[in-house]
Amino acid sequence: MQLIGHNEVVNRVRLSKSQIMRLENANKFPPRIRLTERTVVWDKDAIDAWVQQRQEASHG
Incomplete structure (x- = not known):
């Protein structure tokens, strides 16, 4: 599993941090996956699958 941080998630999904929240x-x-009290990450594959699902849904 590859983990990505908040800024990478924002860049991949093209949504603001508040929209993601x-x-x-x-x-x-x-x-999100909490690594420490101040550090959160996401599973890159889960984010990519979410983007793909949204793309497919928008194309009917």
């Missing part, structure tokens, strides 16, 4: 709170975004 809202989607997470609604259980509509891959969950």
